[in-house]
Amino acid sequence: MxxxxxxxxxxxxxxxxxxxxxxxxxxxxxxxxxxxxxxxxxxVAKPRRQGWDERFQHAIAQGQTPEGELLEGFSEEAFEETEWQW
The missing domain is CATH 2.10.260 (Pemi-like Protein 1; Chain: D)
Structure with missing residues (x-):
């Protein structure tokens, strides 16, 4: 060309x-x-998830816990009662 x-x-x-x-x-x-x-x-290859760590650290410092939000509504008891087949 x-x-x-x-x-x-x-x-x-x-x-x-x-x-x-x-x-x-x-x-x-x-x-x-x-x-x-x-x-x-x-x-230009930009690294994936660039800046995620800083954002997580900032959120945790603000009292936000992503694990709690992600697992909200789940408990071992609820899982055993509804999902587990004995």
């Missing part, structure tokens, strides 16, 4: 077709790596 460089202020850029952007999951921030063959453009 051939394309042209276009002027963007004092820099230059390229326009990538929407189909390529979707196919290679390119959006927002990208990683550019020079290679002997040219320039490699890759999506």
């Amino acid at each position: 051939n394309t042209r460089l276009i002027r963007v202020g004092n820099s230059q850029g390229i326009v990538l077709p929407k189909k390529l952007l979707q196919q290679y999951h390119l959006a927002g921030e990208v990683d550019l790596q020079p290679t002997p063959e040219g320039l490699l453009i890759k999506p």
